[in-house]
């Protein structure tokens with residue numbers, strides 16, 4: 001019965017903990033599995049001494065695909081189920097903007113996929129830069145390629161009659177020159193109508209939102225590559241140089257507070273799905289590879305943060321600027337096992 005007692009306590013403790021996983025650099029590199037990630041998820045999905053499921057959500061700054069498609073892809077790579085109910089990518093919380101803006105310019109990623117994302121979020125009239133380029137190619141004189149496929153998935157129309165209400169950068173720009181040019185045109189337009197010039201040039205004509213702010217992203221390349229944050233910095237510098245004013249913008253994703261609040265909601269309802277109780281667990285562990293987003297955000301939000309060395313961060317000890325409060329680990333499996341040992 002002493003054994004039963006210990007088991008009971010461990011089970012209760014297991015029900016009061018949860019994990020939030022970063023994806024790129026923790027569980028995968030691009031489409032390639034990090035093997036320790038698969039094992040870590042198997043343990044949390046019930047392959048542990050208690051035979052209990054330990055709730056975990058995925059909190060990624062990734063983007064560019066609809067949630068159902070990305071979850072299906074991740075389930076395959078990770079050999080573990082990933083439900084849309086436990087999944088937040090950078091633009092997921094931006095669905096709330098659909099109620100405020102009818103006509104939006106969606107920038108970045110494969111445009112037909114990001115158009116689909118915006119449609120699912122409830123935006124009514126979705127324009128992508130390729131639609132504009134298809135209607136008026138002189139708008140981007142530096143552009144060299146416009147493939148047959150891009151043309152086939154673009155919808156040109158008379159943009160002098162269209163009021164664009166907001167710009168939503170969902171994913172990495174595939175063509176900085178065209179995207180920056182069109183965004184600059186819109187920000188200085190009269191009420192978001194292309195081809196017009198604002199009567200009051202000191203005012204930014206329409207709002208702009210970015211789905212995340214990471215400067216670097218781990219990919220299959222040996223060193224991290226530039227990400228959406230560098231695109232935003234380029235735009236901010238251009239906007240300042242050409243208008244003399246600071247760009248007003250909103251950034252989502254980690255480490256922004258709004259994203260962690262959203263994660264709390266997802267975590268709460270996922271706890272309900274797994275344990276039948278709608279409440280936040282006492283002990284939340286975030287496992288991430290990027291000190292500037294995963295770790296700083298988790299630290300601010302009172303989570304236990306674990307920094308792994310399989311992605312952006314490659315240092316020896318802890319990160320100087322944003323140290324992980326639970327520790328630095330070789331990989332995600334080591335982090336999960338250490339957290340379980342501490343709590344159970």
Ligand code: G3P
Nearest residue numbers: 023024060061062214217
């Ligand atoms: O920085 C871009 C994105 O791919 C990072 O994703 O999962 O590391 O937050 P993640």
Ligand code: MG
Nearest residue numbers: 022024025289
């Ligand atoms: Mg990462």
